[in-house]
Amino acid sequence: xxxxxxGVDVGTSGVKAIAISxxxxxxxxxxxxxxxxxPHPGFAEQDPEDxxxxxxxxxARLPEGPIGLSGQMHGLVTLGGDExxxxxxxxxxxxxxxAECAEIEARVGLxxxxxxxxxxxxxxxxxxxxxxxxxxEPETWGRIRHILLPKDYVRLRLTGxxxxxxxxxxxxxxxxxxxxxxxxxxxxxxxxxxxxxxPAYESTAIAGAGDQAAAALxxxxxxxxxxxxxxxxxxxxxxxxxxxxxxxxxxxxxFCHAVPGTWHAMxxxxxxxxxxxxxxxxxxxxxxTLDGEAAGWEPGAEGLLFAPYLAGERTxxxxxxxxxxxxxxSVRHDRxxxxxxxxxxxxxxxxxxxxxxxxxxxxxxxxxxxxxGARSELWLRIVSAVLGLPLERTVSEEGSAFxxxxxxxxxxxxxxxxxxxxxxxxxxxxxxxxDPGWVAAYDHGYDRYRTLYPALLPLEEHP
Ligand SMILES: Nc1ncnc2c1ncn2[C@@H]1O[C@H](COP(=O)(O)OP(=O)(O)OP(=O)(O)O)[C@@H](O)[C@H]1O
Ligand SMILES: [Mg+2]
Numbered sequence: 215x216x217x218x219x220x221g222v223d224v225g226t227s228g229v230k231a232i233a234i235s236x237x238x239x240x241x242x243x244x245x246x247x248x249x250x251x252x253p254h255p256g257f258a259e260q261d262p263e264d265x266x267x268x269x270x271x272x273x274a275r276l277p278e279g280p281i282g283l284s285g286q287m288h289g290l291v292t293l294g295g296d297e298x299x300x301x302x303x304x305x306x307x308x309x310x311x312x313a314e315c316a317e318i319e320a321r322v323g324l325x326x327x328x329x330x331x332x333x334x335x336x337x338x339x340x341x342x343x344x345x346x347x348x349x350x351e352p353e354t355w356g357r358i359r360h361i362l363l364p365k366d367y368v369r370l371r372l373t374g375x376x377x378x379x380x381x382x383x384x385x386x387x388x389x390x391x392x393x394x395x396x397x398x399x400x401x402x403x404x405x406x407x408x409x410x411x412x413p414a415y416e417s418t419a420i421a422g423a424g425d426q427a428a429a430a431l432x433x434x435x436x437x438x439x440x441x442x443x444x445x446x447x448x449x450x451x452x453x454x455x456x457x458x459x460x461x462x463x464x465x466x467x468x469f470c471h472a473v474p475g476t477w478h479a480m481x482x483x484x485x486x487x488x489x490x491x492x493x494x495x496x497x498x499x500x501x502x503t504l505d506g507e508a509a510g511w512e513p514g515a516e517g518l519l520f521a522p523y524l525a526g527e528r529t530x531x532x533x534x535x536x537x538x539x540x541x542x543x544s545v546r547h548d549r550x551x552x553x554x555x556x557x558x559x560x561x562x563x564x565x566x567x568x569x570x571x572x573x574x575x576x577x578x579x580x581x582x583x584x585x586x587g588a589r590s591e592l593w594l595r596i597v598s599a600v601l602g603l604p605l606e607r608t609v610s611e612e613g614s615a616f617x618x619x620x621x622x623x624x625x626x627x628x629x630x631x632x633x634x635x636x637x638x639x640x641x642x643x644x645x646x647x648x649d650p651g652w653v654a655a656y657d658h659g660y661d662r663y664r665t666l667y668p669a670l671l672p673l674e675e676h677p
Contacts, residue, residue: 238639449486481567507550
């Protein structure tokens with residue numbers, strides 16, 4: 215009998231693990247959370263030991279089988295010669311590297327950087343974090359012998375192997391995304407020793423992928439067609455491209471996909487379900503109550519608008535200093551109105567990414583959703599109307615862990631390839647159609663939303 219396939223997703227809030235049968239039936243799940251440390255404003259760090267402990271504990275609760283790994287992208291794990299962790303990992307949502315991003319674009323040249331890596335230097339990416347260490351913690355820098363991304367550190371502990379996949383390597387800014395190998399030219403220009411980097415493989419060969427590529431695979435997105443819409447802590451709109459084609463201004467990311475020989479473009483907002491988590495905490499109420507109260511308000515919540523830039527923003531503004539706001543408040547607005555405006559503001563942020571993907575020729579007719587926020591029916595109805603797309607949900611909500619399990623199946627020969635894995639395991643559960651009345655209201659709302667960021671800009675300089 216074929217053993218179950220195991221997927222382990224090393225997320226920001228915790229590890230989520232899943233065991234599936236070779237026809238995609240979910241046999242068991244396990245999760246384990248860990249803390250996020252913010253030692254200074256804008257900093258975000260985690261202890262790699264916490265990831266390992268959580269992964270070990272989840273695996274102990276699942277049946278045995280081939281393991282695939284996915285995880286939060288961009289995080290920097292530094293190891294010394296003895297493979298000991300040198301300092302806490304610096305995460306994807308850390309915003310300390312604005313100066314280093316400028317340094318990278320100056321050293322490589324912006325056009326050349328986009329040509330080589332498909333991307334511009336963004337604060338969350340891995341290479342700027344390395345430069346920050348060189349500039350601010352030279353003692354640590356001097357001891358580095360290996361670097362890894364978060365889920366690849368878990369692989370090291372699990373198997374002793376140093377490795378990365380092309381999908382996750384794409385988010386380091388040290389990867390030749392077109393050639394699907396490390397970029398010697400970028401490493402040279404930044405004076406980063408290439409021997410620190412782990413060998414890079416296709417996702418199917420190593421059973422690993424960055425969480426966005428894994429999530430897309432886990433909901434069946436292997437080729438141009440439906441877009442992946444993720445309502446996780448961060449929010450993502452993701453499309454497979456017919457060929458490697460970076461945006462000339464790199465307003466969206468272009469990365470290797472987890473399917474060999476394919477690429478994808480995506481826009482990333484930093485606070486999607488993260489905005490929901492924040493507001494729920496601030497309002498001290500449960501999600502069902504808040505959704506229920508928000509459903510009592512008409513689309514647009516009588517002019518109340520929310521800017522979801524609680525942790526700065528990536529797409530479309532690439533601005534670590536952007537901050538959130540509610541505008542248009544009146545005495546009539548209550549808790550439900552605040553919640554509705556938050557759900558809508560995040561949906562508008564996703565639309566910003568979708569509009570940029572459209573400029574690259576992406577013409578989706580349907581989206582597939584995953585992530586914690588996809589559990590909210592109201593949020594899905596709002597996102598569907600704001601994007602003007604039907605949204606499909608698949609059997610597994612944990613897209614990334616499910617995708618990692620599919621990769622384990624390809625690597626171990628249970629499936630012929632990624633398409634075979636999807637054909638045998640991924641099934642659509644339900645579909646939300648955009649409400650025509652809401653679409654009209656939200657087209658107007660989106661026009662207003664787009665004026666918000668420029669209007670808020672002058673406020674950013676305040677202490
Ligand atoms: N019904 C809901 N409505 C709104 N938000 C929700 C709902 N259910 C869960 N969430 C939010 O979803 C988020 C968790 O989603 P998910 O697990 O996809 O995040 P994630 O980004 O994958 O986490 P990690 O960073 O650990 O990978 C939390 O912020 C939680 O508040
Ligand atoms: Mg996740």
